[in-house]
Amino acid sequence: MNVLICGLGYAGTRFLKAFSNMNKDIVGARKINFAYVNRNPKRRDIQYFKEVDAAIEQFEPHIIVISVNDEFHMDIIKKLEGYKGFVICEKPLANTNDDLELLEAKLKSVSGFCLNLIERYSDATIVLKKFVEEHNLQLIRANFYWGKNRMNDYRPTVGVISEIIHPLDLIQWICASNTDLELKSIQGTRSDFSVSGSDVLDSAAVTACLGKAAITGYSSFVNIVRKREVDLVFASPQNRLIFANMVFDTPVWDVDHLRIWERTPFGEQVIMDMKTNIDDSKPELKTIRKLVRLVNDVGGYVVNGAAPSQLFASLQTALKLQKLLNTIERDAQTIGPINYVVGSQREIYNDENDWERLG
Numbered sequence: 001m002n003v004l005i006c007g008l009g010y011a012g013t014r015f016l017k018a019f020s021n022m023n024k025d026i027v028g029a030r031k032i033n034f035a036y037v038n039r040n041p042k043r044r045d046i047q048y049f050k051e052v053d054a055a056i057e058q059f060e061p062h063i064i065v066i067s068v069n070d071e072f073h074m075d076i077i078k079k080l081e082g083y084k085g086f087v088i089c090e091k092p093l094a095n096t097n098d099d100l101e102l103l104e105a106k107l108k109s110v111s112g113f114c115l116n117l118i119e120r121y122s123d124a125t126i127v128l129k130k131f132v133e134e135h136n137l138q139l140i141r142a143n144f145y146w147g148k149n150r151m152n153d154y155r156p157t158v159g160v161i162s163e164i165i166h167p168l169d170l171i172q173w174i175c176a177s178n179t180d181l182e183l184k185s186i187q188g189t190r191s192d193f194s195v196s197g198s199d200v201l202d203s204a205a206v207t208a209c210l211g212k213a214a215i216t217g218y219s220s221f222v223n224i225v226r227k228r229e230v231d232l233v234f235a236s237p238q239n240r241l242i243f244a245n246m247v248f249d250t251p252v253w254d255v256d257h258l259r260i261w262e263r264t265p266f267g268e269q270v271i272m273d274m275k276t277n278i279d280d281s282k283p284e285l286k287t288i289r290k291l292v293r294l295v296n297d298v299g300g301y302v303v304n305g306a307a308p309s310q311l312f313a314s315l316q317t318a319l320k321l322q323k324l325l326n327t328i329e330r331d332a333q334t335i336g337p338i339n340y341v342v343g344s345q346r347e348i349y350n351d352e353n354d355w356e357r358l359g
Contacts (some may be wrong), residue, residue: 001063035075112301114294115175117170122256128232128244129337146228149222150193160203167228188204192338202222203220
């Protein structure tokens with residue numbers, strides 16, 4: 001199985017580690033061969049290509065991973081016309097000014113597509129989605145807080161839309177995967193937090209509707225501490241209120257927590273309280289446990305046509321989410337730009353070991 005990684009930076013290296021640690025039973029006797037496309041060579045132990053076209057022609061990849069910086073996704077996708085393998089794309093799908101019809105047309109020949117919405121592979125997400133479906137719960141209200149500190153990070157970014165995509169997807173995926181979320185109001189802040197510019201949208205607060213349910217939330221790339229939390233209120237067929245709280249990557253990466261409960265005249269009745277178990281005996285899986293689940297699904301689909309454990313975030317899903325992100329970027333009523341560059345020049349941190357900032 002040939003895997004081509006386009007962009008061997010932070011995200012691309014995570015995919016390389018994930019595929020290197022995938023379940024070997026999936027590929028059987030097949031060897032996993034890697035190659036990468038990058039502006040400049042970074043590793044000598046993996047086949048290097050300067051251009052995507054040459055890589056596709058000579059390496060013949062079964063899977064292509066798009067893990068270049070957000071703003072360059074479209075540059076890669078334009079070169080995939082006629083490609084018939086499987087594409088994994090880092091989120092978000094594109095930049096806010098990219099031509100989505102052209103993008104869709106360039107990918108029309110692929111055998112499969114998956115946007116990397118990694119929290120779909122969290123045990124907390126999987127268990128809650130199953131619980132909602134089995135108990136026929138109807139969402140009434142959801143609220144999220146999703147942020148981290150990316151001030152003076154060395155990587156270019158399209159801004160907070162790369163962060164807010166996670167809770168927007170999770171709420172729809174868990175509660176009403178066949179219903180479109182409708183944005184009602186958007187407020188935001190622009191700043192020079194990023195090397196990408198002096199007025200990048202760094203934070204957004206939104207209100208929205210998902211069917212009859214109300215959605216509110218805040219997401220930020222200038223949050224002082226990492227925080228990823230979603231609160232949900234459901235109505236049961238027995239006309240009871242059911243509450244759920246999901247917390248991701250706290251206190252460390254890959255540790256997720258789900259609590260489901262209801263209130264009674266005698267106090268809270270806890271229905272479920274679970275936390276992700278981490279196998280510390282495999283340090284090579286640090287921060288990539290959920291990503292390994294994703295690549296296992298993709299590998300099984302490509303090699304054996306096996307159904308994924310979680311439905312892939314398809315191209316149509318990615319396009320719908322991108323349209324929401326484009327609306328947030330375009331219609332947000334903003335203040336700023338705020339100046340975080342307070343000295344004579346920007347301080348830039350290439351802190352690959354600071355898990356609070358990465359991801």
